[in-house]
Amino acid sequence: MPVTRIIKRLATILTFCVLAGCAGSPSTLLPASTNARVITNLMWFFFGIATFTFVIVEGLLIYAALKYRQKGTPDLRKEGLPEQNEGNRSLEIAWTVAPAVVLAFIFIISVVALRAVVSQPDLTLNIAGDPSAINVRVIGHQWWWEFQYPDLKIVTANEYHVPVNTVVNLTVESGDVIHSYWAPQLGGKIDVIPGHPNHTWFNVTETGLFIGECAEYCGTQHAKMRFKVEAETAEQFQAWVKQQQSPPVEMTGDAAKGEQVFMSGACGTCHAVQDTKAKGVIGPNLTHFASRRTFAGSILDISPQNLSAWLANPENLKPGTKMPNLGLTPEKISALVSYLENLK
Ligand code: CUA
Numbered sequence: 001m002p003v004t005r006i007i008k009r010l011a012t013i014l015t016f017c018v019l020a021g022c023a024g025s026p027s028t029l030l031p032a033s034t035n036a037r038v039i040t041n042l043m044w045f046f047f048g049i050a051t052f053t054f055v056i057v058e059g060l061l062i063y064a065a066l067k068y069r070q071k072g073t074p075d076l077r078k079e080g081l082p083e084q085n086e087g088n089r090s091l092e093i094a095w096t097v098a099p100a101v102v103l104a105f106i107f108i109i110s111v112v113a114l115r116a117v118v119s120q121p122d123l124t125l126n127i128a129g130d131p132s133a134i135n136v137r138v139i140g141h142q143w144w145w146e147f148q149y150p151d152l153k154i155v156t157a158n159e160y161h162v163p164v165n166t167v168v169n170l171t172v173e174s175g176d177v178i179h180s181y182w183a184p185q186l187g188g189k190i191d192v193i194p195g196h197p198n199h200t201w202f203n204v205t206e207t208g209l210f211i212g213e214c215a216e217y218c219g220t221q222h223a224k225m226r227f228k229v230e231a232e233t234a235e236q237f238q239a240w241v242k243q244q245q246s247p248p249v250e251m252t253g254d255a256a257k258g259e260q261v262f263m264s265g266a267c268g269t270c271h272a273v274q275d276t277k278a279k280g281v282i283g284p285n286l287t288h289f290a291s292r293r294t295f296a297g298s299i300l301d302i303s304p305q306n307l308s309a310w311l312a313n314p315e316n317l318k319p320g321t322k323m324p325n326l327g328l329t330p331e332k333i334s335a336l337v338s339y340l341e342n343l344k
Helices: 003-022 034-067 089-118 123-127 234-245 253-264 304-312 330-341
Strands: 134-141 144-149 154-157 159-163 168-174 179-182 190-192 198-202 208-214 226-232
Touching: 034 089, 034 198, 134 159, 134 179, 154 159, 154 234, 159 234, 168 179, 168 190, 190 198, 226 234, 253 330, 304 330
Parallel strands: 134 168, 159 226
Antiparallel strands: 134 144, 144 154, 168 198, 179 190, 179 208, 208 226
């Protein structure tokens, strides 16, 4: 294959890889919170140092290879052996000290950045009731996320809302095994460890929907354990809070039938709906379920089709899920879907 064709093909592959890496969110290259920005800036700074080093080292190497290359066929009998060198003390000291200095520098700025990323904004402010900070308890489950707002008395699943330009304090816990909480555009990863609450925080600076995921293998559906963070203006957030705190709407028609199926069946042993007798805490809290975009670890959009398929056989859509197949009749499924879609 001619060299130009090889180069063209390599360029195509490289471009594809680069584009695939940047495509949409969640990209760490598009930070949206103060602490995520620290991480991205650090990465670019290191990338700059590495590029500079690479160009200098490879440049010298190529220069030496070209300048001192053998010209013509050597005649060893006439020329003898090339000049023999036995090391060079000053060069050796230089190439030991220079990288040591660079690495020490990288170490120091990494520690400084690490502190800026993980150090908790003053929590006492919050305990004293600072109205500007938001506390969220994040609980990882196989394979979905629970979000509780202890001060606001809100519980939701797989999606949570935060106001922009506000410190959000996260207490991260596990309901079962080790997971890892990671919203790449909103700061660093944090381990989700059973019996050991961890803390992290972020302050998102722009409105938008940010994708997060579990970043620690936690079983069959690890890859389908996602979540969404909706960052909105203070007014939008207040409206959301008000809506989440309101009691569930009165059900009528098909939805009322669905409610009856829900309350009389096994649903309420795992799921809770505020102000009803369904008080289960094993599965996601379904109060205001229809105000969310997705369900089942944020992998399925809330739609009648998806809900019907899920209720008919959850295992089909998410093998290994803890949601059992209850052997529901099509009539019961249709009524339940109507009920769920009205849990606004
Ligand atoms: Cu949870 Cu991986």
